[in-house]
Amino acid sequence: MTSSTSPIRVRFAPAPTGYLHVGSARSALFNWLYARRTGGTFVLRIEDTNAELKSEEFVDAITEPLQWLGLDWDEGPFFQSERTQLYVDAIERLVGEGKAYFCNLTREQILAKCEEQGLPEGYHSFSADLGLPDGPDAVVRFRTPDSGVTVVDDSIRGRVEFDNSLLEDFVIRRSDGSPVFLVANAVDDADMGITHVVRGEDLLNTTPKVQMLWEALGYGDPPQYAHLPLLVNESRKKLSKRRDSVSLGDFRARGYLPEAMLNHLALLGWGPDDEVEVRPIAEIIERFDLADVNKGPAFFDVKKLDHINAEYVRAQSPDEFVAAATPYVTSDDAPWPAENYSADVFDLLAPEVQKRVVTHADSANFVDWVFADDISYDEKSWNKGIVKAKQVDEVLDGVIAAFGECEWEADTLDATVRQVGSDLGVKSQVPVRVAVTGKNFGIPLWDGLVALGREKTLARLADARAKL
């Protein structure tokens, strides 16, 4: 790592429009990775220029997930809603210098004028030279050049050119007096000394406008831009809060580990040169570079997240696993009466649970039969493990008889079930498993049965036998 005096400064600048989704988190992550990699500074800025966006809970909805992920910021959060005067001043300056002007046309009027004058749909500098005064219905528009090109130098995409004649004089201040984000962007990036702007590709088209403002405001060289490929859903469309369930908070609630989420997110649009995918964030920081980010959009695949999460879970020490899983098995949502739960029993079974769960929240599904008073039979399991099995009646009768008198100890129970099976010449474990747990899969039975007790075990076996 380079020294902490590195001049590189990046920012994550979300609009507070609800919960933070995985796409925004990925943008935050890549900014953070670049800052940490270069010893630079990571700034958090809330882009609440629109009055409707100001809301404390929305701000928490951004900062909490970031903190959960461990994406710590060095400066901020700064709020654009508190910096409005700077933007107003900048706009005033542009108007004063003739680089922007007032316009009082509504969208309808603009379209009507186009129709009238046979011009293509759009704003054609109609009010540019009218010298209109400010007023309650007036917006401020920035005067864009009529010719030439604006070049965006992008770390990921290279040189992107925009034809100036195609950019209409865009609004930089609404009629209610509020500045639009383009101005706030330029002013803040300049004021905060941002050197690299790393954000989603959906903003690439707005970049020439910001650069024009930047230049008009006399800020000198613009920051280096890097437009990240978008994260898309299964139908290759930009992730949307409305139709895609991609809330970071939801993943957290479902028990995913922040480290796994971070690891997965880092692999979307970037990959380490040595092809080792699941690895500590410190190693990712070491290898990360903006120049290595791909251009193509990436699908957020939960299956892969599941795999990575499971790897992180399995990599935990037994104690770490128990500590992480305990909140879920002691939660009110656990499918058994709270008083039935035993920490000692869970600790004993935990290593086998650890090998099977995707997230810690899954833990309850593997020990429910031990703590619950009653079980329900999973239909598929009953069908596969009981209906289709051979001589189930004899197996259950045999096990019931043997369990009635054998020593109630794990190895003995195991040996007893084996004995019944070999006497009958069939596999005996699965029918017993379904009868006692309701499922035809899960952790080894024996320790759980010891905890469950002879009486309950026999009752469940008898219930299943009676149901045949």
Place this chain on the structure above:
RNA sequence: GCCCCCAUCGUCCAGCGGCCUAGGACGCCUGCCUUUCACGCAGGUAACACGGGUUCAAAUCCCGUUGGGGGUACCA
């Protein structure tokens, strides 16, 4: 419509002119282990969108086509 971006296995990533009969990972399939499932281990399946160039040599460079996506607001 116009502008911009993109294009390697189903998915994510490697490849940055020869090492590619294209590599890794997820998923899926098979086998081993195991009287369940899982873990672990060993295999398998599967891609350079298409067409032209440039070059001794192209997945890699250029052009076009097609396809996909993003943007076109007094939202960010």
